[in-house]
Amino acid sequence: MGEKRQESQPLAQGQAVPPDRTSWWAKMQQRFPTLQRKRGVALVAGLMILPLFGLLGLLALRNRHDSGNDGATGGTAGQALITDDTYFYGQSEPVYPSPAMTGVGAWADAYRKALDFVGQLTIEEKVLLASGLPTSTGSSGTLNGCSGNIDAIPRMNFSGFCLNDAGQGVRATDFVSGFPSGIHVAASWNKDLARDRAESMGLEFRVKGVNIHLGPVVGPVGRVVRGGRNWEGFSPDPYLSGSLVTETVTGIQSQGVITSTKHFIGNEQETNRQPTGDTESVSSNIDDKAMHELYLWPFQDAVKAGTANVMCSYNRVNNSYGCANSKTQNGLLKTELGFQGAITSDWDALHAGVASANSGMDMVMPNSKLWGDKLAEAVRNGSVSEDRLTDMATRIMAGYYQVGQDKDFPEPGIGMPVDITKPHDIVDARNISSQKVLLDGAIEGHVLVKNIKNALPLKKPRMLSVYGYSARSPDQWNYKSHGGVAAWTFGGESSYLGRDTQAGFSGHYFEDFSDIAPNGTLFSGGGSGAVTPAFVSSPYDALNARAFDDRTAVFWDFFSPDPDVASISDACLVIVNAYASEGYDRPNLRDDYTDGLIRHVADRCNNTIVIFHNAGIRLVDQWIDHPNVTALIFAHLPGEASGRALVSLLYGESNPSGKLPYTVARNESDYEHVAKPDLPVGQFERFPQSNFTEGIYIDYRHFDLKNITPRYEFGFGLSYTTFNYSNLKIEKRDDANTDEYPTGEIREGGQVDLWDVIASVSADIKNVGDVYGGEISQLYVGIPNAPVRQLRGFEKSFLNATEQATATFPLTRRDLSVWDVVAQKWHLQPGEYRIFVGRSSRDLPLNGTLTI
Ligand SMILES: *[C@@H]1O[C@H](CO)[C@@H](O)[C@H](O)[C@H]1NC(C)=O
Ligand SMILES: *[C@@H]1O[C@H](CO)[C@@H](O)[C@H](O)[C@H]1NC(C)=O
Ligand SMILES: *[C@@H]1O[C@H](CO)[C@@H](O)[C@H](O)[C@H]1NC(C)=O
Ligand SMILES: *[C@@H]1O[C@H](CO)[C@@H](O)[C@H](O)[C@H]1NC(C)=O
């Protein structure tokens, strides 16, 4: 394979990790204690990477050449190596000056207060609001354990900001909950639950004194199937992602905590995400149509929902850095979407001070090497206008007022000690009212995709056998476990001693990363999106408690690749995982070790039930048709209630109601070139290019276009009951304006009339089975000159046996439009629109036509 990475050979349980793999990291951590925190990692990694990659770069180069000619990369052979960025000038349209905040829509009041506040500040104070605190590798300058800080301005009664990770709970501190991850929320397709989760999570950030929550994630959307961070976000479908980010932003900000919706934009692969040595970050080359209809779409929803912060990304877009790209920041976000908040850099994503300021970035993290005093100097010498600086500060403070942080918000970082092992005042952020959402959230993100011979639910089994490395708790759950390597901090306790996460996280791309986390149950992915809950229920803990009550005989082996199997077991559970982490992309979509274990058990047990904790898409064709594999559950990343949720589903106390938020292929090759990340090749060796040539055709749009039969289609999932669909109604609103282009003014989210409801579709859903259950009914629209069908509505209905409900799907102007690259507007085309309603993207019993 023409890749830097070898196909990985997962180590068997107990097999020692070669000591030299971790020691470099352990040594670094001893030298730089601050590495146990994200910002420390970012800071030191930046310093270390340069000399490190001098050597590793050579190594990689050799590997690349050793690996032979990958046909796809040969096209540029013979052309001169590009060594100068000027080669790419003009590929991203310049959009200047940076538009100042105007206080439109719901922002008028916050804008007025922010103007008043900022009007009293000196240049230095405005710079201070925009610049992460300077830190040293020691503890001086570190006020708290937050991922980033903005200093206080005492004379203004402003106490500063604490910014902290991330998407599924407050990371790297004590007394917090572990919520389900983004992919898990998407698999539940439940807007109400997404809102409840966000409110509960937002409350924990608030109680801990975190002003800015570094999430949610809608970029990556999941273009690259092996993408290391796809699990942090929701789904490769922009409508599903957009609906869920709306609830998440609204829920978190309702608690007075600012969301930093990230990563803006085109941050679709981890490989080459940061510059290393003389190689720049990968460039996501995205055409204007795909940008609007796919990548920008969920960000538009987040802006509409009022996100007060957006994080610009590590990658380049059309060869211009994410945090210095005037087209994406000044143009798309601040002009077209009317964004009123502030743009914060991803950690160490700033590569040019003046350019980033003028291209619309408003706050740098985690330090101010390029801003701080230098920004003040740039304002004084005219490179950056004072108006631009004032606008930065105004946008930052408007967010603060918009969510009400001027009124009784806790002291920044009050519950975030620098070192939780040292004595400190306990701030328990957990709230008993969140118990239900933690458990329901965990349950609803499990997706049952195979269930034959009535394998599930279990019927009071006399004997159960449990296999697989993802069943039990990791051996350690401890702050500084593994000899000083804080795997706990990055969600690495069950992976290889946290080796992979930490290696990738610090930009060390050349490890033979593992496909799995072999050392205990997986309930979160790794990196800054991980979470550190106060406790975790593992599947085995919960099964054991249940067996105790039922007096079930239990055998288990979490260790062997070829365990003894008691064939008289009523059921054999194989609980395994697919790991992913920030910092690197997954080496594969399946692995031989796990597939071998499943086949070994299935050959010996005629009721083999497979459960995958999958941090992304996991292929199953190596064994799914084995007649003894009776059931398969994609359990995703459920958070702290993992075990309890699984047992509740296995025993039928709850009914599976999740559906896949992505497409599972029969073979990795079915995803074609987006299966894996793009690598630096040929003349672009120093400027890696990722050409998004597939446009909007990723995931099910691609499978539909190419007429490829997936193993499990987007939107698919089984239940213990069945639902019938009937009575499709399609109504165009009488009063709807169906002019071809919107004419409304721009407010946050874009032109206001994009949100006008043009038509409404409804259908009846009836539970025709025997038990209570939840059904996700899905509306797809075939827009003229667009994919045959695209998700444009979904509703989750919980129904008792024989009960019926009507699902209603409003269709807005944006839902029915295509992006017109000439008009630079959303275009509502006159014509016939195909309407489909049903159970999944390929099981659509109802159809009809809407005429515009
Ligand atoms: C990137 O380039 C494409 C092709 O020229 C263009 O359609 C698109 O608008 C550009 N995007 C940005 C952000 O510059
Ligand atoms: C700061 O708070 C004090 C006490 O509440 C108040 O007297 C003072 O006016 C405030 N200053 C500003 C600049 O808001
Ligand atoms: C202005 O100051 C900035 C920041 O130090 C510096 O990068 C830039 O070169 C200066 N410009 C001029 C014209 O002196
Ligand atoms: C728990 O949540 C409820 C409802 O949001 C709230 O009223 C209560 O103050 C919270 N308790 C704590 C200790 O935060």
Ligand SMILES: *[C@@H]1O[C@H](CO)[C@@H](O)[C@H](O)[C@H]1NC(C)=O
């Ligand atoms: C699993 O954890 C144990 C205890 O920390 C350790 O000895 C072992 O090497 C780990 N195995 C792997 C594969 O990381």
Ligand SMILES: *[C@@H]1O[C@H](CO)[C@@H](O)[C@H](O)[C@H]1NC(C)=O
């Ligand atoms: C299924 O399991 C039974 C044991 O219950 C075993 O005898 C049989 O060979 C297995 N079938 C296959 C196809 O492996």
Ligand SMILES: *[C@@H]1O[C@H](CO)[C@@H](O)[C@H](O)[C@H]1NC(C)=O
């Ligand atoms: C497994 O085999 C046993 C006896 O050999 C049989 O009673 C049972 O029904 C089989 N289970 C399945 C799911 O086929």
Ligand SMILES: *[C@@H]1O[C@H](CO)[C@@H](O)[C@H](O)[C@H]1NC(C)=O
């Ligand atoms: C997937 O396709 C490759 C060739 O593209 C083939 O070698 C491999 O056997 C296929 N795997 C499966 C599970 O079909």
Ligand SMILES: *[C@@H]1O[C@H](CO)[C@@H](O)[C@H](O)[C@H]1NC(C)=O
């Ligand atoms: C990406 O697009 C550029 C510009 O069209 C082209 O030169 C380059 O070869 C493409 N890269 C790949 C890997 O296809």
Ligand SMILES: *[C@@H]1O[C@H](CO)[C@@H](O)[C@H](O)[C@H]1NC(C)=O
């Ligand atoms: C459910 O729908 C199927 C197919 O349309 C039909 O055959 C069946 O009678 C329906 N069942 C009920 C209970 O309505």
Ligand SMILES: *[C@@H]1O[C@H](CO)[C@@H](O)[C@H](O)[C@H]1NC(C)=O
């Ligand atoms: C289902 O039935 C139970 C018992 O009859 C009732 O308490 C519950 O409210 C019903 N649920 C729904 C969703 O109608």
Ligand SMILES: *[C@@H]1O[C@H](CO)[C@@H](O)[C@H](O)[C@H]1NC(C)=O
């Ligand atoms: C629409 O539904 C009818 C049955 O009601 C079916 O015959 C037809 O194939 C469906 N059309 C499409 C495009 O799915």
